[in-house]
Amino acid sequence: MRHIVKNIAVVISLTGLLSACVGDSSDGEAESSVAESFDFVGMMANYADNLIVPRYTAFTQQAQAAAGEIMSYCNAIGSVSEAEQRASAQMQWRVMMNTWQQAEIFIVGPAAENGNAGRNAIYSFASTSPPNTCAVDQSVVLAQANSFDISGRSFNSRGLDALEYLLFNDNLNHTCPVQIVETQNWNSLSETVRKQQRCDYAQAVAEDLRVAGQNLVDSWSITGGNYRTRFVNPSNAEESLNALSDALFYIEEETKDLKLGLPTGIQAGCSRVACPEATESPFSETTLDNIRENLLGFRDALMGAEGLGFDDIIIRSGFPQVVENFNTNIDASLALIANTEESLLDQSQALLASGNRTQCNNSAANPENDQTIPICSLQGLVKRITDSLRIDFVTIVDIDLPDRSQSDND
Structure with a gap:
């Protein structure tokens, strides 16, 4: 991995972007030329209008649909259609989960306020109050009372995590x-x-998810909290850019380290050959689906989808090969997931039972040619993405690593 020298003239810094607006040419002709031609406000508007809010809107609609599917399942319990209705409710959960796993890469603004409270109300994996099945069991019993208020329950007994436990x-x-x-x-x-x-409480959780999603939609709306105006305001350019760039590191801290690093034993937090108990979504066994959606969300967050994004800053700085490298490694990761039939949980359990880390280490170190243990190879491929993020991206865009990413433990 090359290290791009930070003081090269063509590096776009946020300072350059802003100073160009007021005619300050002290950062050099090359940087000023690129900065003057870059629509920074348009980039923020693209993220708000085409990447963030649409995902919140879709999730809210999907949660409402889930509540209907779960009601049908509840009504079918004990009948010949119970299994079919349960499968329909499970499928709608998967739809919601896929949408939210992409939204996880955009934890900025209202979703990130108060210790990520807006996000944790929807999904508490990797939070300070992680999923707790006993807390869900308690809520199931308490929900039988007419006075029950789910909003008073802790995040670890609500959200997509709880709904997975209840349905699967x-x-x-x-x-x-x-x-x-x-x-x-x-x-x-x-x-x-x-x-x-359990089904009664699942209905309450689905409705709570709809409310949580709608709260995020409203917080960005011009008729609600109007966070969009703050997000695209040029005077808040540094704050918005840093929030977006920090959010990208979900792919390192959560996807690479927690979702892959712990179950494979690669991350230092696992002291055994593997730690299958650390697997995300253990009841549905959809962790690889979650990681796929994280990668798709990350690509949109990096590239701005069809509009202006960080990739435009990188390309206009003269480093199109960095964008190509990101896409190559994302594509390789997605292809590996598509060709993997065994769940992450099953692979982690088999790795632990083997008592030998050698094959996993080899798969992670040489992920294209050694895919003996696919989840270890996937960890190696995602690490290539995060290495580019930590070095190339941070250097070219001229931002600091988030506090949580100052060290890398694998």
């Missing part, structure tokens, strides 16, 4: 310690009653 887990027994009062009589209930109560 076939084990109807609770997961709480014996001293938890709410669930002490749960296992003695009939199978039908337990299915019904």
